[in-house]
Amino acid sequence: MVWWPGLFFVLMLAWIFLPIYISGQVTTMPEYLRKRFGGSRIPLTLAVLYLFIYIFTKISVDMYAGAIFIQQSLHLDLYLAVIGLLAITAVYTIAGGLAAVIYTDALQTFIMLIGALSLMGYSFAEVGGLQGLQEKYFSAVASNRSENSSCGLPREDAFHMFRDPLTSDLPWPGILFGMSIPSLWYWCTDQVIVQRTLAAKNLSHAKGGSIMAAYLKVLPLFVMVFPGMVSRILFPDQVACAIPDICKKVCGNPSGCSDIAYPKLVLELLPTGLRGLMMAVMVAALMSSLTSIFNSASTIFTMDLWTHFRPQATEKELLIVGRVFVLILVLVSIFWIPVVQASQGGQLFIYIQSISSYLQPSVAIVFIMGCFWKRTNEKGAFAGLIFGLLLGLIRLVLDFIYVQPLCGEPDERPEVVKVHYLYFSMILSIVTLLTVFAVSWFTEPPSSEMVSRLTWATRHDHDPVLPKNQVSITTTPPPVPEASSVNWPKSLPENASKAHSDGVSPKQSKVLQTLLWLCGLEGKGQAEPPLPSEAEPVRISLKEKPLVKTFLDINLIICLSCAIFLWGYFA
Structure with a gap:
């Protein structure tokens, strides 16, 4: 149920934030802040923070979750399972780029839906539907639990979304307000999500994709949370273990084994054919998430960090740097997995939400103020960002120093x-x-160039009159480096020029050919491509066809109505 706030924000992305990003002609979120506030310290800080969040929440957690499933199904070592998962994922991510990620994501979505809905049906049939789940869940305790201890007992408010504000694990004020800000960051300002909407053909296509994502956001409660609760009923000694020594033997984590609930259900409940399908579904889901993060992290590093320190870098250089950075990113994330395993009582969801609550609110507030208050300037945004991040990092470090005690x-x-x-x-x-x-x-207001077409109130402005030495925001932004757009140098070495003039390409070793293929550069040295013509300034229109706009707005109302009903029903 804690997923449902995201339903509102994924719709807010398409209807409120995306028109601002399109109007400002941005390709990354740090680039938006660079145009909105000027200078480089805010974009650089944000770029580093995004990479930090990706490593310590997204990539590490996804790899750990995938490794748990592979470990449970194939009984492999945890790190051997991680290497296997990464080997499969890295091949088409590094070689294929954003296009491969988007196409595989779209295909895997349908596979995931079929498998998850099948498992939901089998799970409810096993316990007698939702009513049977509510009756049996509270008696699902491990047989080896100490009778004098409350450890391992189900929570009495397990089926309620609005829980006690003081004693519960998810207090209702925190769900309504504390979780909303990180959720807004994720859905409206995170590069992984926004990059896909910016790749849409037009605003209407982006709205349609957001509506589909919002409808899918209703499903996690039924296809993930409830089946996980069924797993506790069916396998209480494993999923609900409360004694550290026993948990260590069951899943390798003395803090608890709730993370194996879903894989355990897949491997023990489904028949052979569907079990294979569901294994493919779970691996596909994790690969889909990893590929998206790898591509977005590479884009931020190359376009916002590398080009800042090497503004003369060619697209060929950016392409290679992006690939190498993904490999470094993976290695760092692997070394962080033991910390994920031991943090927050061994619960992945709590680990993700806690780090998000420490690092993301300050970024979300800076975006909100920049998009909706024209008076926000660079000094105010930077001061708020740094002060908020310092407080969040202090709490994050304290959490790692003072580990949550075992039950x-x-x-x-x-x-x-x-x-x-x-x-x-x-x-x-x-x-x-x-x-x-x-x-x-209390400081000077931003100039008109820092506001025009970069806030909600000014998104329809015409281009401002700029000084001669300043570039208009309508200039086409630097493209994300792709294998098909390598900018080769105008002059070649003397021997290479001679070889090309004779119509003979220089012979390359197999190792070099393999490296070029991995970087998407195979066959690029055979002839010098013609120089591209100078790009003309372009502007994506915010106008929509009236019929399409009406259809999308009606779906927006329907989707919001469904979400509000579900909130009220499970409150």
Whole structure:
């Protein structure tokens, strides 16, 4: 149920944020901040932060989750399973680029839906439907649990979304407000998500994709959460284990084995044919997530960081650097997996949400203020961003120093660490908001060039009159480096020129040919391509066909109505 706030924000992306990004002609989120505020310190800070978040929340967690499934099904070592998963994923990500990622994502979505819905049907049939699940869940406890301990017992509010604000694991004020800001960051300002909407043909296509994603956001409760609860009923000694030594033997994690609930259900409940399909589904889902993150991280590193320090870099150089960076990213993420395994009581979801609550609110507030308050300037945005990130990093480090105790152990952590991460997200958002507002109000306002077509109120503005030495925002942004658009040097070495003039290509070794293929550069040295003509400024129109716009708006209302009903029903 905690996924449902994202339903509102994925729609907000297409109807509110995307028109601003399109109007500003941006390709990455740090680029938007560079145009909106000027300077380089905010975009560089954001680019580094995005890569940090990708490594420690997205890539590490996805690899760990995939490794758990492969480990449970094939009984392989955890790190051997990680290497196998990465080997499959890296081949078409490094060689194929964004196009390969988008096409495989679209295909894998249908496979995932078929497999997940099948498993949901088998799960409900096994326990007697939703009513049977509600009756049997509270008696699903491990047989080896100590009778005098509360460890391993199901929560009494397990089927409620609005839980006690003080004693519950997910307090309702935190769900409504604390989780909303990180969710807004993810769906409206994260490069992984926004990059796909920016790749749409027009605004109407982007809205249609967002509506489809919003409808799919309704499904996780039924195809993931409820089947996971069924797994606890069917396999309580494994999924609900509470004794550290036993949990270590079951899943290799003394903090608990709730992370194996879904793989256990797949491997034990489904018949052979569907089991194979579901194995493909889960691996496809993890590969889909990894490929998206790899591509977006590579784009941010090459276009926002590398080009800042090497503005003269050619597209060939950017292409190779992007591929190499993905490999480095993978290695760092692998070394972080043991930390993921031991953090937040061994629960992946809590680990992801806690780090998101410490690092993402300040970024989301800067985007909100930049998009909707024209008075926001670079000094205010930078002050709020840095102050919020420092507070978040302090809490993050304290969480790693004072690890959450196992069930039954006394909690001797400092009081600041005991503050729920969702409440800390609320505090962080308010502090960042006040900082951005105060500094922006008492310093000089931004120039008209920093506001025109870069806020909600000015998205329809005409191009401002710029000084001669300043580039208009309508200039076509530098493209993401692809294998088909390598910018070769105008002059070749003397021996190479001679070889080409004789019609003979220089012979390349097999190793070099393999490296060029991995970087998408095979066959590019056979002839010098013609120089491209100078690109003309382009502007994607925000206009939509009236009939299509009406159809999309009606679907928007229907989708929001369904979400509000489900919130009320499960509250």
